[in-house]
Amino acid sequence: MQYVSTIDRDFQDKILADQGLTFTEKILSIKRCDESRKVASTDDIIVTQVDLAMAHDGTAPLAIKVLGELGIKRVWDSNKVILHIDHTYPSSSEQIADFHSIMRRFAMEQGCHIQEGNICHQYMLEHFVVPGMLIIGADSHTTTQGSLGAFTTGVGSTEIAAVFASGRIWLKVPESIKVIFNGKLPRGVFAKDLILYIAGKISCEGANYKAIEFTGGAVKDLSISSRATLCNMSTEVGAKAGIVEMDKVTKEYLMQMGRKTMLEVHSGKEAVYAKIVEEDVEKMEPYVALPYNVDSVKAVRDVEGQPIDQAFLGSCTNARFEDLKIAEEILKGRKVKEGVRLIVTPASNRVYKAALESGIIETLLQAGASITSPTCGACVGTHCGVLGCGEVCISCSNRNFIGRMGSPESKVYLASPATVVASAIKGFIADPRDYLR
Amino acid sequence: MKGRAWKFGDNVNTDIIIPYKYKARSIDPKTLAKHCMEGIDPGFSKKVQKGDFIVSGRNFGCGSSREQAPVSIKACGISVVIAESFARIFYRNAINIGLPVLVCEGVLKEVDDGDTIEVDLSKGFVNNLSKEKIIEVKKQPEFLEKMVKAGGLVEYYKKFRRFPW
Numbered sequence: 001m002q003y004v005s006t007i008d009r010d011f012q013d014k015i016l017a018d019q020g021l022t023f024t025e026k027i028l029s030i031k032r033c034d035e036s037r038k039v040a041s042t043d044d045i046i047v048t049q050v051d052l053a054m055a056h057d058g059t060a061p062l063a064i065k066v067l068g069e070l071g072i073k074r075v076w077d078s079n080k081v082i083l084h085i086d087h088t089y090p091s092s093s094e095q096i097a098d099f100h101s102i103m104r105r106f107a108m109e110q111g112c113h114i115q116e117g118n119i120c121h122q123y124m125l126e127h128f129v130v131p132g133m134l135i136i137g138a139d140s141h142t143t144t145q146g147s148l149g150a151f152t153t154g155v156g157s158t159e160i161a162a163v164f165a166s167g168r169i170w171l172k173v174p175e176s177i178k179v180i181f182n183g184k185l186p187r188g189v190f191a192k193d194l195i196l197y198i199a200g201k202i203s204c205e206g207a208n209y210k211a212i213e214f215t216g217g218a219v220k221d222l223s224i225s226s227r228a229t230l231c232n233m234s235t236e237v238g239a240k241a242g243i244v245e246m247d248k249v250t251k252e253y254l255m256q257m258g259r260k261t262m263l264e265v266h267s268g269k270e271a272v273y274a275k276i277v278e279e280d281v282e283k284m285e286p287y288v289a290l291p292y293n294v295d296s297v298k299a300v301r302d303v304e305g306q307p308i309d310q311a312f313l314g315s316c317t318n319a320r321f322e323d324l325k326i327a328e329e330i331l332k333g334r335k336v337k338e339g340v341r342l343i344v345t346p347a348s349n350r351v352y353k354a355a356l357e358s359g360i361i362e363t364l365l366q367a368g369a370s371i372t373s374p375t376c377g378a379c380v381g382t383h384c385g386v387l388g389c390g391e392v393c394i395s396c397s398n399r400n401f402i403g404r405m406g407s408p409e410s411k412v413y414l415a416s417p418a419t420v421v422a423s424a425i426k427g428f429i430a431d432p433r434d435y436l437r
Numbered sequence: 438m439k440g441r442a443w444k445f446g447d448n449v450n451t452d453i454i455i456p457y458k459y460k461a462r463s464i465d466p467k468t469l470a471k472h473c474m475e476g477i478d479p480g481f482s483k484k485v486q487k488g489d490f491i492v493s494g495r496n497f498g499c500g501s502s503r504e505q506a507p508v509s510i511k512a513c514g515i516s517v518v519i520a521e522s523f524a525r526i527f528y529r530n531a532i533n534i535g536l537p538v539l540v541c542e543g544v545l546k547e548v549d550d551g552d553t554i555e556v557d558l559s560k561g562f563v564n565n566l567s568k569e570k571i572i573e574v575k576k577q578p579e580f581l582e583k584m585v586k587a588g589g590l591v592e593y594y595k596k597f598r599r600f601p602w
Contacts, residue, residue: 156504
C-alpha cells in the first residue's frame with residue numbers, strides 16, 4: 001500500500017469549512033493516508049497518520065517485546081513517541097523495577113521521550129497535546145487528552161508497537177454523540193458529577209465505538225482540568241474518544257503552557273449525530289457510582305451514611321490543582337474522621353508543586369491526609385492505597401470494578417473530589433454541599 | 438473447532454479477566470493464565486480444556502487497554518470468544534494477539550453453560566451441537582480475518598514483512 005505523506009492544504013481547508021461533517025470526520029479525513037483527498041465518513045475503515053504515540057509501564061514493556069519480535073530496530077519518529085512510568089511509580093517490587101529498566105533502556109536507545117512520576121494523561125496535557133492532533137495511547141483513558149480539542153484514543157500493547165514502528169493506525173470512523181450541558185453548575189456539583197450522571201443515563205456501553213462531543217454553556221465555563229474529567233470517563237461508557245472543541249479556555253491554557261495549535265477543528269452545523277443528549281446542569285446534584293459498575297449511579301443523598309475505610313483523591317480523572325483546591329476548601333479547619341484514611345495522590349509533579357506553594361498540601365496534612373507522590377497506584381490496586389478484604393473506599397478515580405483497587409471482597413464508590421473529602425470528614429458517604437459555601 | 442462453552446454475562450470487564458496486580462508483575466502468558474477470570478470464577482484456568490469457548494453477553498472486555506486480558510484467555514486454552522458485542526480495545530487486542538473473537542447477536546439465548554459447540558471461522562457460524570442449532574456470526578473486515586488467520590499481528594508481520602492494513 002502506498003501512503004500519502006504530504007498535507008494537501010486545499011483539501012484541508014475544504015474539510016475544515018464543511019458544515020456537514022463532525023469533528024471526528026474532519027480530523028480523520030485530514031489525517032487519513034490510505035487515500036488522498038477522500039472524506040472519512042462514518043463506518044469507513046481508514047488508515048491515518050499519528051501525531052503522537054504513548055505507552056506506560058503497564059503497556060510499554062509488552063510493546064517493546066513485540067517490537068523485538070517484529071525485528072523493528074527504530075521507532076518511526078523518536079520525537080513523537082512518549083513513554084511514561086506512572087502506573088507503579090516508584091516501583092513496588094523487583095519485577096516492576098525490571099520493567100521500568102527495560103523502558104529506560106529502550107528510551108535511551110531510541111532517543112524517544114520518557115518521563116517518570118507523573119500520571120501519563122496529565123503529563124500529556126501539560127507538555128504535548130495541542131488542538132487538531134491525532135494521538136494514540138496504550139491506555140484506555142487516552143480519551144482524557146481530547147479535552148484540548150484533539151482526537152485521542154486508546155489501544156493495547158501490540159497495536160502501539162505497530163504505531164511506534166509505522167506512525168500509522170487503522171481506525172473505523174466512529175459515529176458521534178453530542179452531549180450538551182446547559183446552564184450553570186450548582187454549588188457542590190462538578191464535572192465528575194456530570195459524567196457520572198451521563199454514565200447512569202446512557203449505560204456503560206451507551207457510547208460503544210462512538211465519539212462523544214461535549215458542548216453547551218456549562219462546558220464552555222469549564223476549565224481544561226474539568227473538561228479532562230469528562231473526556232477521561234468517556235471510555236467508561238465505551239467511547240472511542242471524548243472531545244471538547246477548542247475555544248477561548250483552550251487558547252488560554254495553551255498560551256500558559258507555551259504551545260501552539262495544530263488545527264482548529266469544529267463540527268459542522270449540519271453534522272449528523274447518532275444521538276444528542278441535552279441536559280440542564282442546574283437540576284443536577286452530587287452523584288456516586290455504586291460498586292461494581294460505573295453506570296450504577298445514584299444521588300449522594302440516596303447512599304449517605306454508607307461507612308467508609310478509605311477516601312482516595314487521585315488518578316487521571318480527578319487529581320489536578322482545582323481538585324486539590326476544593327479539597328482544601330472543605331478540609332480547612334476540619335479533620336479526617338478517626339479510623340478513616342484519606343489518601344491524596346496529585347496527578348503530576350507540576351500539580352504537586354503548585355499545591356505545595358499555595359499551602360494546599362499543608363492544609364491537607366493538618367487535616368490528617370496522607371500525601372503520596374504522583375502515581376496511578378491506588379486506582380489500579382498496585383500500591384499506595386490497595387484495599388483489603390471487606391474494605392470500602394470512596395474514590396474520585398474512574399473504575400469501581402470487582403477487585404479494581406485490591407481485594408475482590410472490597411468495594412469502591414466513585415464520586416467527585418468534593419464528595420470524597422466530605423466523606424473522609426464524616427467517615428461515611430456524605431454530601432459535600434454541607435461544607436461548601 | 439469443537440469444545441465446551443463457558444458462559445458469562447454482560448459487561449465482563451478487564452479487571453475481572455485479569456486484575457492489574459498480576460498484569461503489573463508479568464507478561465508471561467502462562468503466569469497470566471493462572472489468574473484468568475479470577476474476578477468471577479476463581480480456578481477457571483484449571484477447568485478449561487484446550488479448545489473450549491467463552492460465550493458471553495454484551496460489551497465483553499470493557500475497561501482497561503490491557504492486552505494481558507486476551508493473552509490470559511488464550512493462554513488458558515480458550516480458542517474463540519463469542520459475545521453479543523465487545524468493548525473496542527479488547528476486540529482490537531484479541532485480534533492483534535491472535536485470539537479469534539466473534540460478534541454473535543443472540544448467542545446468550547442459544548447457548549447454555551456446558552453446551553458443546555462447534556465454530557467454523559472461515560464459514561462464519563457457531564453450531565450448538567447440544568441443541569442442534571446453528572447461529573450466524575457477524576462478518577469481519579477482510580484484513581482482520583487475514584490477521585486472525587495468520588495468528589495475530591506479529592505472526593502476520595513475520596510472514597508478509599508488512600502490516601495488514
